[in-house]
Amino acid sequence: NAGVTQTPKFRILKIGQSMTLQCTQDMNHNYMYWYRQDPGMGLKLIYYSVGAGITDKGEVPNGYNVSRSTTEDFPLRLELAAPSQTSVYFCASNPTGGNEQFFGPGTRLTVL
């Protein structure tokens, strides 16, 4: 099993550009999450999903959109990139919403 994979690893965007961060898991987990990690701020939940077709907002959803058309994939969309979205983005999954979350390696995004 590859676990949770994320692409790209690094990306630089200009203000106003859009992009999609990809996240795929091969563990057949129902629950998937997107976090952003800012220096000294820990992880903040952006969006999460409890299964295909179901998504919900987390703590910091503004400026982002998600979709969950399959169990495996949970892409995160930035429509109009802003410097405040410069961060490291982590995708995670778990089978039942319970204890352990499995994290991907992250995407480092810079908006200039």
Place this chain on the structure above:
Amino acid sequence: GDSVTQMEGPVTLSEEAFLTINCTYTATGYPSLFWYVQYPGEGLQLLLKATKADDKGSNKGFEATYRKETTSFHLEKGSVQVSDSAVYFCALRESGGGNKLTFGTGTQLKVEL
């Protein structure tokens, strides 16, 4: 709402020194508590967990005890190694089976020879 407070880093220790990273929490009921570790350039990995008061989680020489009376879950290791250098995150999951985690801000540990 729920929150987790960790000691600020970086914490710099010599190899074989004793480690304590403090973590306290605010939550209603009886949350589950976790320590995650993030090695350089990688995602977070679960290090240990405790799901009820007085439980002790342990893994790879690390330990933490769920103290309801002091709302704490301090991480300890008796003898750190250079390979333990990483960022450590304390986290909680709300009681009642919630499916979201609340993370602390992380504590960077640097272990030197």
